[in-house]
Amino acid sequence: MAPGEGRPDDTGGPHPVNGRRSELTLTVNGTRHTLTLDHRTTVLDLLREHLGLTGAKKGCDHGQCGACTVLVEGRRANSCLLLAVAHDGRRITTVEGLADGERLHPLQEAFLDRDALQCGYCTPGQICSAVGVLAEAADGFPSLVTPDTARSGAPVALTADEIRERMSGNLCRCGAYPRIVEAVADAAATGAAVTGAGVTGG
Amino acid sequence: MSHDPVPERTASPELSHQYEQGRPPSPDRPTPHLAPAAPLPHPLGAPSVRREGREKVTGAARYAAEYTPPGCAYAWPVPATVARGRITALDTAAALALPGVIAVLTHENAPRLASMGDPTLALLQEDRVPHRGWYVALAVADTLEAARDAAEAVHVGYATEPHDVRITADHPGLYVPEEVFGGPGARERGDFDAAFAAAPATVDVAYTVPPLHNHPMEPHAATAQWTDGHLTVHDSSQGATRVCEDLAALFKLGTDEITVVSEHVGGGFGAKGTPRPQVVLAAMAARHTGRPVKLALPRRQLPGVVGHRAPTLHRVRIGAGHDGVITALAHEIVTHTSTVTEFVEQAAIPARMMYTSPHSRTVHRLAALDVPTPSWMRAPGEAPGMYALESALDELAVVLDIDPVELRIRNDPATEPDTGRPFSSRHLVECLRVGAERFGWLPRDPRPAVRRRGDLLLGTGVAAATYPVQISETEAEAHAAADGGYRIRVNATDIGTGARTVLTQIAAAVLGAPEDRVQVDIGSSDLPPAVLAGGSAGTASWGWAVHKACTSLLARLRAHHGPLPAEGITVTEDTRQETAEPSPYARHAFGAVFAEVEVDTRTGEVRVRRLLGQYAAGRILNPRTARSQFVGGMIMGLGMALMEDSALDPVFGDFTACDLAAYHIPACADVPAVEAHWLDEEDPHLNPMGSKGIGEIGIVGTPAAIGNAVWHAIGARLRDLPLTPDRTLAALAAPLT
Numbered sequence: 001m002a003p004g005e006g007r008p009d010d011t012g013g014p015h016p017v018n019g020r021r022s023e024l025t026l027t028v029n030g031t032r033h034t035l036t037l038d039h040r041t042t043v044l045d046l047l048r049e050h051l052g053l054t055g056a057k058k059g060c061d062h063g064q065c066g067a068c069t070v071l072v073e074g075r076r077a078n079s080c081l082l083l084a085v086a087h088d089g090r091r092i093t094t095v096e097g098l099a100d101g102e103r104l105h106p107l108q109e110a111f112l113d114r115d116a117l118q119c120g121y122c123t124p125g126q127i128c129s130a131v132g133v134l135a136e137a138a139d140g141f142p143s144l145v146t147p148d149t150a151r152s153g154a155p156v157a158l159t160a161d162e163i164r165e166r167m168s169g170n171l172c173r174c175g176a177y178p179r180i181v182e183a184v185a186d187a188a189a190t191g192a193a194v195t196g197a198g199v200t201g202g
Numbered sequence: 203m204s205h206d207p208v209p210e211r212t213a214s215p216e217l218s219h220q221y222e223q224g225r226p227p228s229p230d231r232p233t234p235h236l237a238p239a240a241p242l243p244h245p246l247g248a249p250s251v252r253r254e255g256r257e258k259v260t261g262a263a264r265y266a267a268e269y270t271p272p273g274c275a276y277a278w279p280v281p282a283t284v285a286r287g288r289i290t291a292l293d294t295a296a297a298l299a300l301p302g303v304i305a306v307l308t309h310e311n312a313p314r315l316a317s318m319g320d321p322t323l324a325l326l327q328e329d330r331v332p333h334r335g336w337y338v339a340l341a342v343a344d345t346l347e348a349a350r351d352a353a354e355a356v357h358v359g360y361a362t363e364p365h366d367v368r369i370t371a372d373h374p375g376l377y378v379p380e381e382v383f384g385g386p387g388a389r390e391r392g393d394f395d396a397a398f399a400a401a402p403a404t405v406d407v408a409y410t411v412p413p414l415h416n417h418p419m420e421p422h423a424a425t426a427q428w429t430d431g432h433l434t435v436h437d438s439s440q441g442a443t444r445v446c447e448d449l450a451a452l453f454k455l456g457t458d459e460i461t462v463v464s465e466h467v468g469g470g471f472g473a474k475g476t477p478r479p480q481v482v483l484a485a486m487a488a489r490h491t492g493r494p495v496k497l498a499l500p501r502r503q504l505p506g507v508v509g510h511r512a513p514t515l516h517r518v519r520i521g522a523g524h525d526g527v528i529t530a531l532a533h534e535i536v537t538h539t540s541t542v543t544e545f546v547e548q549a550a551i552p553a554r555m556m557y558t559s560p561h562s563r564t565v566h567r568l569a570a571l572d573v574p575t576p577s578w579m580r581a582p583g584e585a586p587g588m589y590a591l592e593s594a595l596d597e598l599a600v601v602l603d604i605d606p607v608e609l610r611i612r613n614d615p616a617t618e619p620d621t622g623r624p625f626s627s628r629h630l631v632e633c634l635r636v637g638a639e640r641f642g643w644l645p646r647d648p649r650p651a652v653r654r655r656g657d658l659l660l661g662t663g664v665a666a667a668t669y670p671v672q673i674s675e676t677e678a679e680a681h682a683a684a685d686g687g688y689r690i691r692v693n694a695t696d697i698g699t700g701a702r703t704v705l706t707q708i709a710a711a712v713l714g715a716p717e718d719r720v721q722v723d724i725g726s727s728d729l730p731p732a733v734l735a736g737g738s739a740g741t742a743s744w745g746w747a748v749h750k751a752c753t754s755l756l757a758r759l760r761a762h763h764g765p766l767p768a769e770g771i772t773v774t775e776d777t778r779q780e781t782a783e784p785s786p787y788a789r790h791a792f793g794a795v796f797a798e799v800e801v802d803t804r805t806g807e808v809r810v811r812r813l814l815g816q817y818a819a820g821r822i823l824n825p826r827t828a829r830s831q832f833v834g835g836m837i838m839g840l841g842m843a844l845m846e847d848s849a850l851d852p853v854f855g856d857f858t859a860c861d862l863a864a865y866h867i868p869a870c871a872d873v874p875a876v877e878a879h880w881l882d883e884e885d886p887h888l889n890p891m892g893s894k895g896i897g898e899i900g901i902v903g904t905p906a907a908i909g910n911a912v913w914h915a916i917g918a919r920l921r922d923l924p925l926t927p928d929r930t931l932a933a934l935a936a937p938l939t
Contacts, residue, residue, distance in 0.1 A: 054268035055261020064862040095261035119698030120258030121468025175834030
């Protein structure tokens with residue numbers, strides 16, 4: 001998605017304060033935040049260091065591990081690779097925004113039920129990524145392992161192989177992968193977790 | 203601790219009843235006449251859900267870099283860009299001129315540290331550069347962005363010296379270390395040379411394992427703050443007691459003047475076993491600047507400063523009779539350490555206890571090179587050592603035309619070969635038999651390279667696994683509150699093992715209390731001191747102390763008459779005496795790993811189709827979290843077999859694979875069906891819980907099982923890890939060996 005696309009009408013883009021900083025507004029987990037930020041600040045550092053939302057993790061800061069995965073306009077993204085200043089007006093959902101009050105998101109429940117975590121550091125990224133996977137499959141996004149014969153744009157059934165392939169951008173050094181695949185399959189089977197691109201936290 | 207505070211005394215009849223069930227009735231107090239409930243399930247062995255699981259899936263669990271005290275500054279380290287030499291020039295002016303930069307610490311202005319046992323922590327104390335990546339400066343700024351920019355702007359000049367980072371089997375600097383894992387660096391039993399020369403069947407083979415990196419998902423991080431002379435740090439560590447003690451030594455403080463918190467730790471696998479540079483640097487910078495300082499090490503810098511598994515060059519020689527019984531066994535390894543301190547990858551250790559071997563030689567040799575200091579990585583010694591030994595066993599099975607499961611069974615010793623001590627329990631044979639049955643090992647055509655499916659060649663392999671039982675002194679406090687709740691305090695660390703959960707189970711089992719009435723506080727040096735989470739010894743060490751404290755508390759409660767005093771009753775116990783006594787038994791966990799692989803003959807890619815581990819590790823206290831640990835270890839073993847591959851660049855002296863783009867660890871799509879099973883092993887010679895450690899044995903054996911399966915698939919023996927496509931393709935192009 002190109003910068004600026006999807007920006008709500010009421011923001012005119014980031015306002016430069018000086019050559020190094022700009023004022024911008026983002027909606028995070030449904031709450032609007034207007035901040036003046038260093039142009040070098042990533043969305044990940046914005047969340048962790050400026051908003052106190054430390055659910056998104058910094059594992060590599062280079063888009064290699066997926067621990068920082070959040071949802072931008074409902075689609076998953078490595079937040080360490082996104083400059084905040086380029087995301088003025090965007091709606092971002094983090095792991096903190098998935099539960100409905102005390103009621104966990106079905107994927108959070110499934111990760112707990114299956115013990116799909118150990119140290120927990122990759123877990124928020126895995127869960128946000130899985131939210132994205134369910135939406136992408138529902139929206140007919142193919143993956144490397146989707147059969148060539150699949151009808152274009154039709155929802156993709158999330159087999160174990162599909163889940164393994166689609167979740168491979170999220171590394172887990174503890175080796176929780178088999179349980180993660182089961183957890184995502186559980187959530188996919190309930191259907192409740194598929195909220196599509198509507199997951200905006202708003 | 204944020205989880206499970208002692209609940210207010212509740213009027214709930216159900217909870218009150220559980221409370222009464224848990225606490226022995228006082229003779230002075232009538233037992234409430236409530237309807238009898240079903241007896242509580244015995245909490246040892248129950249699949250209790252991770253206590254902190256909800257915090258972890260909601261993002262509420264905070265790790266070391268996720269505390270930001272008011273006024274917190276950010277630090278970014280500057281690594282040396284030469285492999286050996288001295289710093290001759292330092293120019294920090296450009297860095298200090300950048301907006302928001304507070305300070306640049308170097309050996310010229312950093313706080314002086316007292317020398318102590320770990321020279322890797324003598325940071326910014328002198329101009330010597332012992333290896334590339336060694337920290338030479340630390341930038342501190344108001345923001346993370348400014349700190350990073352400032353670190354880039356520090357100019358360091360060096361007088362370089364010739365360096366040597368390549369270990370070879372005939373390196374002139376090789377020496378035999380005096381002590382390795384409590385034994386001699388080299389030792390011989392019987393007359394290996396004569397027995398090997400006389401053996402009718404022999405193998406004489408060499409294997410290599412490259413440098414490997416732990417790369418826990420959470421990079422090493424610390425947030426430090428000095429308040430009225432008291433140092434508080436949140437550190438990503440496997441053991442806050444040791445961190446506290448080492449900081450006290452470095453800064454000449456009492457341990458009561460330091461608080462180290464390691465509440466949630468994003469993995470360690472040995473790389474956070476002892477204090478690493480981040481905690482010392484953060485404390486130095488906080489003292490120097492007078493502000494709280496947060497330091498998270500960049501991923502790419504980790505291999506240079508947090509330790510790695512040293513490369514190992516193995517030579518294994520086995521002589522056996524026609525019946526397959528081993529008569530001579532030699533395992534000789536060559537490895538490196540740094541010039542900073544000696545660390546020996548104890549890879550020849552398992553050959554001392556694994557198999558029947560009347561004539562045996564095990565030798566460690568190493569050279570101190572200009573390399574980063576190696577350290578523990580999951581199953582140090584056992585992981586590479588058993589890769590070589592179990593691969594050689596497979597080669598011997600081929601020579602003898604004996605099934606590799608059967609060959610191992612024929613060499614199962616009655617007592618520990620080196621010491622003659624009886625095993626406290628040894629069920630390797632049962633693991634091999636039960637695992638083979640579950641896996642469908644038989645019928646198996648032993649011929650290699652005959653199972654073709656289109657472009658794929660399929661094969662199966664087996665290997666044994668072992669890991670020693672270790673236990674260390676720990677202290678624990680058990681408290682019964684007047685409201686009926688219990689609170690356990692012990693400085694254990696949960697690095698993802700489920701320590702909180704299993705310690706709760708142990709306490710609940712002793713106290714006869716429901717788990718939800720037991721609060722367990724861990725992860726702070728203000729708690730009673732405990733050994734670090736390592737050596738697969740955490741649950742045994744902490745659990746024994748918790749067991750003992752709860753047993754004492756229960757006795758106190760039984761002797762108590764009347765309602766508890768308002769402050770409750772508290773007891774503290776330690777296991778100094780129990781852990782100081784050497785066991786008359788040889789104590790090890792065992793396992794058998796079975797693998798099925800496919801090798802693509804066009805691309806050379808090896809994929810694991812199935813992996814099955816069958817273990818005997820004492821009583822499994824929580825099958826839910828235990829399964830995750832076994833399977834996780836096996837997956838790390840899969841990475842060691844197929845993809846994890848670092849090297850030292852001879853020109854630059856640097857690791858060639860520093861980040862997760864270059865150093866490949868298994869991803870979800872690499873991991874097939876992985877099963878872990880265990881025997882219900884009863885062993886009365888361990889600890890009150892009857893448990894052996896399980897955190898490391900999963901990685902042991904798995905690489906050899908996969909490598910042996912690759913031989914079975916393609917008919918070529920690849921003896922250098924990892925089994926990457928370039929190597930399999932070259933082997934496929936060559937005649938069968």
